[in-house]
Every structure is written in structure tokens, then in C-alpha cells.
Amino acid sequence: MVKSIGIVILAAGKGTRMKTDVPKALSLCAGKPLLDFVVEAALSFARESSLKAEVGVVIGHRKELLENWWQNHSQKVNMKLAWQREQKGTADALKACFEDLPHFWNYDYTLVACADTPLITSQEFNQLFDILKSDNELLGVAASFETAQPKGYGRIVHGKSGFNIVEEKDATESERLIREVNSGFYILKTSHVKNLLNQIDNKNKSGEFYLTDLFKQNFNVRAVKFESELPFLGVNTLEQLAKVDKVIRSKKITNLMIEGVRFLDPDQCYIDFDVQIGAGTIIYPGCTLLGKTTIEQNVLIESNTFIKNSIVKSGAEILASSYLEDAIVHDEATIGPMARLRPGADIGPDAKVGNFVEVKKSKLSRGVKVSHLSYIGDAEIGENSNIGCGFITCNYDGANKHKTKIGSNTFIGSDCQAVAPIEIGNDAFVAAGSTITKNIPDGGFGIARSQQTTKEGSAKRFLKSKKG
Ligand code: UD1
Ligand code: MG
Numbered sequence: 459m460v461k462s463i464g465i466v467i468l469a470a471g472k473g474t475r476m477k478t479d480v481p482k483a484l485s486l487c488a489g490k491p492l493l494d495f496v497v498e499a500a501l502s503f504a505r506e507s508s509l510k511a512e513v514g515v516v517i518g519h520r521k522e523l524l525e526n527w528w529q530n531h532s533q534k535v536n537m538k539l540a541w542q543r544e545q546k547g548t549a550d551a552l553k554a555c556f557e558d559l560p561h562f563w564n565y566d567y568t569l570v571a572c573a574d575t576p577l578i579t580s581q582e583f584n585q586l587f588d589i590l591k592s593d594n595e596l597l598g599v600a601a602s603f604e605t606a607q608p609k610g611y612g613r614i615v616h617g618k619s620g621f622n623i624v625e626e627k628d629a630t631e632s633e634r635l636i637r638e639v640n641s642g643f644y645i646l647k648t649s650h651v652k653n654l655l656n657q658i659d660n661k662n663k664s665g666e667f668y669l670t671d672l673f674k675q676n677f678n679v680r681a682v683k684f685e686s687e688l689p690f691l692g693v694n695t696l697e698q699l700a701k702v703d704k705v706i707r708s709k710k711i712t713n714l715m716i717e718g719v720r721f722l723d724p725d726q727c728y729i730d731f732d733v734q735i736g737a738g739t740i741i742y743p744g745c746t747l748l749g750k751t752t753i754e755q756n757v758l759i760e761s762n763t764f765i766k767n768s769i770v771k772s773g774a775e776i777l778a779s780s781y782l783e784d785a786i787v788h789d790e791a792t793i794g795p796m797a798r799l800r801p802g803a804d805i806g807p808d809a810k811v812g813n814f815v816e817v818k819k820s821k822l823s824r825g826v827k828v829s830h831l832s833y834i835g836d837a838e839i840g841e842n843s844n845i846g847c848g849f850i851t852c853n854y855d856g857a858n859k860h861k862t863k864i865g866s867n868t869f870i871g872s873d874c875q876a877v878a879p880i881e882i883g884n885d886a887f888v889a890a891g892s893t894i895t896k897n898i899p900d901g902g903f904g905i906a907r908s909q910q911t912t913k914e915g916s917a918k919r920f921l922k923s924k925k926g
Pocket of ligand 1: 468469470471472482483516518542544545546547548550551572573574610611612613623625639640641642667668669670692693694
């Protein structure tokens with residue numbers, strides 16, 4: 459008969475030691491909530507094992523934020539939420555799961571995982587489960603590991619008839635010296651949980667109900683010591699968050715290099731976990747690529763570029779110190795150096811957005827060139843139009859935003875402004891230094907500047923002679 463397992467992820471805690479407002483489980487690590495990493499490991503374990511499995515996530519502190527997380531999660535059909543009303547400890551959190559999801563009592567096994575351990579993978583779950591399966595009498599297994607920095611972890615205190623898990627606060631001086639610690643990952647026979655969960659008390663220094671009390675001397679349970687501490691690194695402080703964040707980003711960059719992405723200095727780039735980058739792309743030092751960013755093949759990204767939630771298509775070049783957010787750059791386009799693409803910027807194939815150019819919510823078609831010092835906002839520019847240096851779309855009247863439309867093959871001279879709403883047609887020409895306030899039809903020439911007066915020999919009146 460197929461055996462079954464309930465996977466319970468504890469995510470109700472406030473994360474007091476983080477000293478931030480965000481519930482710890484939703485703290486971002488390489489751009490993703492800590493909880494996501496544990497959920498993914500749990501779901502892969504469920505897929506890989508031949509067990510019938512279901513995930514329950516226990517939420518509590520700022521539960522509305524976690525409900526929102528769940529609503530937007532691609533795997534929500536495979537997960538249920540349980541609510542721990544008050545955060546009274548890890549045993550109480552597991553109890554809340556069985557109260558809200560009583561069918562979890564029917565599963566043969568219960569796996570408990572903490573949400574604050576993002577380096578965990580299905581491999582550790584598999585290893586742990588293999589040991590529990592190997593001995594029919596065994597009631598539960600706890601993953602442990604040795605560390606040079608046991609501070610904050612529960613210590614595994616071995617005795618004559620098994621072991622106890624003693625929390626740091628309750629440990630004696632000599633127990634604190636123990637380096638074998640509890641990882642917070644357990645697999646138990648659900649019957650063992652049922653026999654003991656309600657008997658756990660809170661008579662300890664924290665006044666909390668400790669889940670670790672399911673593991674005591676004289677119970678037929680085992681501490682399974684893993685060789686590497688890395689998968690079990692827990693996050694209780696921002697310092698620990700920075701440490702695991704670094705591990706995840708570094709793994710990400712290693713994988714990208716294996717797939718053919720070149721980093722001139724892999725230690726000097728920050729790449730979020732969900733960023734996708736195609737082979738042949740070259741990334742210079744000091745780049746930050748965040749969120750749901752996709753960089754296709756053979757893209758060049760020069761130093762100190764920041765890209766968030768954007769798409770950069772094949773062969774495009776993002777030159778040094780550019781800033782892109784919620785933007786699309788099509789094939790072979792060139793951006794920067796020092797350009798800014800704000801949300802809704804859509805830069806066509808072969809187009810060019812040069813230095814000190816800002817583009818917002820605007821579509822530049824194929825081959826458009828805006829090479830220097832311009833602001834393009836709420837605009838549409840047709841194919842192969844050339845926008846001269848210092849062009850400004852005057853899109854805001856202090857209350858509302860208005861559109862600028864410029865056709866194809868149009869030439870806008872340097873230092874022009876288009877006061878929106880305005881339309882300039884195809885094959886049009888706007889003379890340098892013009893402030894355009896009226897539409898220009900296809901093929902039209904627009905000039906809007908005052909007449910020049912030249913007075914010969916008059917310069918000396920204005921050239922002030924230097925004193926002394
Ligand atoms: C826990 C273990 C400790 C272990 C360590 C590993 C206990 C008593 N201690 O300590 O032995 O070495 O993990 O990282 O279990 N949570 C709830 N509800 C609560 C309290 C906590 O859901 O009322 C959740 C938290 O959100 C977190 C997890 O349980 O995801 C662990 O809680 P945390 O406070 O981090 O426990 P540790 O002190 O790290
Ligand atoms: Mg913890």
C-alpha cells in the first residue's frame with residue numbers, strides 16, 4: 459500500500475531577532491521569500507518519493523501577508539494553510555496544523571520543517587526518510603549536524619538511553635559547548651506525534667511549547683548527523699540572512715557559468731534566484747540583476763548596471779551604469795552608457811538609447827535613435843526616427859500625463875520640446891531648438907524658434923574686460 463506523509467512547514471513566527479517588520483518566512487533571500495525555498499524542497503521530495511504527500515504551512519504573525527503569498531503562489535493547489543493564533547512555540551505551531559487540517563492525522567508520517575532554512579534540498583529529506591524507513595520500530599528522526607558556531611541552535615545531548623534536544627536558553631554551560639545541534643527538520647510516525655503532542659508543556663526558560671520535546675531519551679528516536687552543515691543553516695538574524703543569501707547567489711552564478719554565461723568577476727555580481735540568462739551573455743563586474751528578469755543569449759551587460767523585472771533580448775547591449783526597471787529591450791538594441799529605462803519602456807530592435815537618456819512608458823520602434831540627453835515619457839516613436847540631443851517630451855501639465863506620437867523616419871533636431879498631447883507625422887522634420895505645440899502632418903517641416911539678430915562689431919559691448 460502507498461504510504462502517505464503530511465509535510466508541515468512552520469512559518470508562523472515573528473522572527474523577533476531579525477528586528478524587521480516583515481514576517482521572517484517572507485524575508486527575501488536572493489529575491490525570493492525564505493519560505494519558497496523550503497516549499498520547493500518539500501514539493502520535490504514529495505515528487506521524488508513514492509509517498510502520497512501534502513504540504514501544510516502554519517502561519518500566524520501578520521498572517522494576511524502570508525495568505526497573500528499563498529494566493530499568488532504557483533503551487534498553491536498543493537498546499538494548505540493552518541493558522542496558529544498565538545505564537546507559543548514550535549510544538550504549538552504543529553498542534554495548530556492538526557487542529558486546522560485534522561486529516562493530517564491520517565498520514566502515516568509527518569515531516570516537520572522550519573521555514574527559516576532556505577538551503578535545504580529534497581536530498582536531505584530523502585536521506586532522513588530512508589533512515590526512518592530502514593527500521594520499523596523507529597518513531598522519529600531528527601536531522602542534526604556539527605557546527606563550530608552552535609549559538610542559537612538546540613544542542614543534541616546524548617545520554618545512556620538516547621538523546622535530548624536542549625535549547626540554548628535551557629542549556630547548562632557544559633551543554634552549550636556541544637557542537638552537535640538540531641537542524642529543526644524531523645520526520646516522525648504520525649502515531650508518535652499523536653501520543654505526545656498534547657503532553658508537551660512550556661516549563662522552560664522561554665515559556666514556549668518546544669517541538670523538540672518529541673525527541674527524548676527512552677523514546678525510540680534517532681538523531682541523524684549529516685556531514686555538512688550548509689543545507690541546514692538557519693536564519694534567525696539579518697547577519698545569518700546575509701550569509702545564506704550569499705551562498706544562494708553564488709550557487710546561482712556557478713550554475714549560470716556552467717550554462718555558458720560569462721562573468722568577468724563572479725564575486726562582484728548580484729543575481730536573484732529567478733533571473734534567467736542565456737548562453738553567450740557577458741556580464742561585467744558590479745551588476746545587479748533582480749526579480750523576474752530575463753536576459754537572452756549573447757547580451758552584453760557592462761559594469762555597474764542595475765536591471766529589475768526586465769527583459770533584454772538577444773544581442774542587445776546594456777552599456778555601463780545603466781538602470782532598467784520593468785522595461786523591455788529588443789534584439790540588438792543598445793542602451794547607455796548611463797541610460798535610465800523606467801517602467802513601460804519598450805525599446806525596439808536595433809534601437810539606440812544613449813547616455814543621459816530617460817525613457818518612461820514609451821514605445822520606441824525598430825531602429826529609433828535617441829542618442830543623448832533626452833527625456834521620453836508617454837510616447838510612441840515610429841521606425842528609424844532620429845531624435846536629436848536634448849529632446850524633451852513635455853508630458854505632464856501638473857495634473858495629467860499626455861501622449862506624444864512621432865511617426866517613422868522623422869528627424870527631430872537637437873534641443874527640441876514636444877508639448878503633449880501632440881502628434882508629429884511620418885517623414886517629418888523638426889528644426890533644432892523648436893518648442894512644438896501644434897501637430898505636424900506627414901512630411902511636414904516644423905520650426906518654432908525666435909528670429910536671430912546679428913549685429914556686426916557689437917560683441918565688444920558684451921565682452922567684459924577682465925580686471926587686473
Ligand atoms: C528551532 C529549534 C532548535 C533548532 C533550530 C534550528 C525548537 C524549540 N527549537 O529553534 O532546536 O536548533 O530551530 O534552526 O523548535 N514558529 C512557529 N510558531 C511559533 C514559533 C516558531 O511557526 O510559535 C516557526 C518559525 O516561524 C520558524 C520555525 O518555527 O520558521 C522555528 O522557529 P525559531 O524561532 O526560528 O526557532 P529556533 O530558535 O531557530
Ligand atoms: Mg530558527
